[in-house]
Amino acid sequence: MAKLSEAHKRYIVQALACWDTPSQVADALKEEFGLDVPRMQVAQYDPTKVAGQKLARKWSDLFEATRKRFREEVAEIPIADQAFRLRALGKIYERHISRGNVVAAAGVLEQAAKEVGGAFTNRREHTGAGGGPIEQKTVVVDGKEVAAAVAELNRDY
Numbered sequence: 680m681a682k683l684s685e686a687h688k689r690y691i692v693q694a695l696a697c698w699d700t701p702s703q704v705a706d707a708l709k710e711e712f713g714l715d716v717p718r719m720q721v722a723q724y725d726p727t728k729v730a731g732q733k734l735a736r737k738w739s740d741l742f743e744a745t746r747k748r749f750r751e752e753v754a755e756i757p758i759a760d761q762a763f764r765l766r767a768l769g770k771i772y773e774r775h776i777s778r779g780n781v782v783a784a785a786g787v788l789e790q791a792a793k794e795v796g797g798a799f800t801n802r803r804e805h806t807g808a809g810g811g812p813i814e815q816k817t818v819v820v821d822g823k824e825v826a827a828a829v830a831e832l833n834r835d836y
Contacts, residue, residue: 696745
């Protein structure tokens, strides 16, 4: 296990709070500080994981505060905004069209349609007509009607 200073511990806790993986944090520590810290040691600073369940209150509080601030500031990250992403997709689409790459352009159009249609969100609304509940319908069919319909289908082939 590597000996960590307060600054290193703070760095680890804040990086984990921003959803960096222990491997990413260990690599960053090596690059930033020249410190070789095993992933398992890094994981002990994440109170949401089993390895970090006994983390000191000071670091747990820092983790929670950092994560809360990170979530609130996501709106300030340009790529998190749908308009930004659509604008970037528009530029990519234009580049593909100008080069005659219609297959890639079609892929970008599909991506933009998914973006606008909410395909990349966790929220899905399933409702019936006018936003009301979905109607459950039961259809009772006579066996003779089914046989006649099957016979009709078979005659067409």
